[in-house]
Amino acid sequence: MSPDTAAQGRPIVEIEGLRKTYRVGFLMRPVEAVRGVSFTVNEGEIVGLIGPNGSGKTTTLKVLLGLCAPSAGGARLFGLDARDRRAREKVGFLPENPYVYPYLTPREFIDLGARLSSVDAGQRQRRVEEAMARTGIGWAADRRVGSLSKGMLQRTGLAAALVADPQLLVLDEPMSGLDPLGRREVRDLIFEERRLGRTVLFSSHVLGDVEALCDRVVILRKGQVLVSGVIRDLVRPSATLTELTLRAASEATRAAIDALGESTRLVRAVGDELVLEIAGDEALHQAIERALSTGARVAAAVPKKDTLEDLFVRQALKSGDEAA
Numbered sequence: 528m529s530p531d532t533a534a535q536g537r538p539i540v541e542i543e544g545l546r547k548t549y550r551v552g553f554l555m556r557p558v559e560a561v562r563g564v565s566f567t568v569n570e571g572e573i574v575g576l577i578g579p580n581g582s583g584k585t586t587t588l589k590v591l592l593g594l595c596a597p598s599a600g601g602a603r604l605f606g607l608d609a610r611d612r613r614a615r616e617k618v619g620f621l622p623e624n625p626y627v628y629p630y631l632t633p634r635e636f637i638d639l640g641a642r643l644s645s646v647d648a649g650q651r652q653r654r655v656e657e658a659m660a661r662t663g664i665g666w667a668a669d670r671r672v673g674s675l676s677k678g679m680l681q682r683t684g685l686a687a688a689l690v691a692d693p694q695l696l697v698l699d700e701p702m703s704g705l706d707p708l709g710r711r712e713v714r715d716l717i718f719e720e721r722r723l724g725r726t727v728l729f730s731s732h733v734l735g736d737v738e739a740l741c742d743r744v745v746i747l748r749k750g751q752v753l754v755s756g757v758i759r760d761l762v763r764p765s766a767t768l769t770e771l772t773l774r775a776a777s778e779a780t781r782a783a784i785d786a787l788g789e790s791t792r793l794v795r796a797v798g799d800e801l802v803l804e805i806a807g808d809e810a811l812h813q814a815i816e817r818a819l820s821t822g823a824r825v826a827a828a829v830p831k832k833d834t835l836e837d838l839f840v841r842q843a844l845k846s847g848d849e850a851a
């Protein structure tokens with residue numbers, strides 16, 4: 528077990544040496560969608576699965592849900608084989624493109640989800656109402672699903688995933704198709720699940736949301752784990768880069784800064800304000816001295832913090848990304 532999986536709670540999801548090769552076309556050409564992926568999700572954690580299009584996120588989640596068979600390796604849920612019905616009963620799943628029967632209403636579809644998950648008959652109506660309220664589809668509860676917008680369909684799928692009060696939520700791109708308010712609502716909903724002691728594994732392309740929500744991330748690329756770890760360790764403040772903001776900067780300030788060479792990069796110049804990115808303490812001191820000597824003021828000097836997006840782009844470039 529890698530250090531970043533240091534247990535908070537017991538492992539709920541264990542993916543070990545997972546490989547999946549699809550056979551496509553008449554000639555059964557092999558497509559290696561997942562090539563030896565391993566990671567763990569512990570009880571009470573929120574873990575984000577990210578990676579470029581086609582990197583194997585959905586395939587990994589499908590194997591986890593027992594929806595497709597692995598070519599090698601495998602997945603365990605709650606300590607049981609992922610194909611074991613007892614394990615799957617504790618999981619709420621939102622597929623990438625939720626298939627919702629077009630002639631049902633959201634209320635009927637969510638109720639169907641509750642029946643399939645064997646929710647107690649006496650509690651079913653209350654659970655359906657709760658799930659609809661949490662996902663904000665109450666107002667469209669009795670429309671035909673076929674007439675709903677993409678975002679409303681997504682919310683219907685999410686409500687169906689939640690209705691049985693699962694211990695583990697597996698969400699394949701839960702923010703997809705949602706407006707900014709909808710995204711915020713889904714974020715709050717995922718946080719609320721954690722507060723309730725639930726475990727969440729979700730895939731997303733919205734890196735800001737992943738950064739805001741997750742304890743850990745797993746970055747896939749071409750079917751392999753490129754990086755995985757605790758977000759605050761992966762995107763810790765840079766020890767060497769500082770963002771320096773100068774005010775009342777003149778042409779002389781600009782020239783003095785330019786003379787510092789490669790250690791100093793101009794990020795933005797608006798009016799008499801300059802924002803610089805400076806590598807190393809020595810260059811920072813020199814920049815401040817020169818700026819002050821030309822009459823500029825130092826408005827801020829802030830250690831530059833990487834974002835998950837910076838990390839993602841850097842890793843993709845480092846590994847020589849062409850198409851995913």
Ligand SMILES: Nc1ncnc2c1ncn2[C@@H]1O[C@H](COP(=O)(O)OP(=O)(O)OP(=O)(O)O)[C@@H](O)[C@H]1O
Nearest residue numbers: 549551558560578579580581582583584585586587
């Ligand atoms: N049913 C299938 N048959 C054949 N190839 C498939 C099938 N499903 C996925 N693939 C291929 O497997 C690879 C991984 O696909 P997957 O859908 O798991 O990626 P993803 O990371 O979820 O991508 P996205 O971000 O676009 O959702 C891709 O090359 C894809 O074309």
Ligand SMILES: [Mg+2]
Nearest residue numbers: 584585586623
């Ligand atoms: Mg996908």
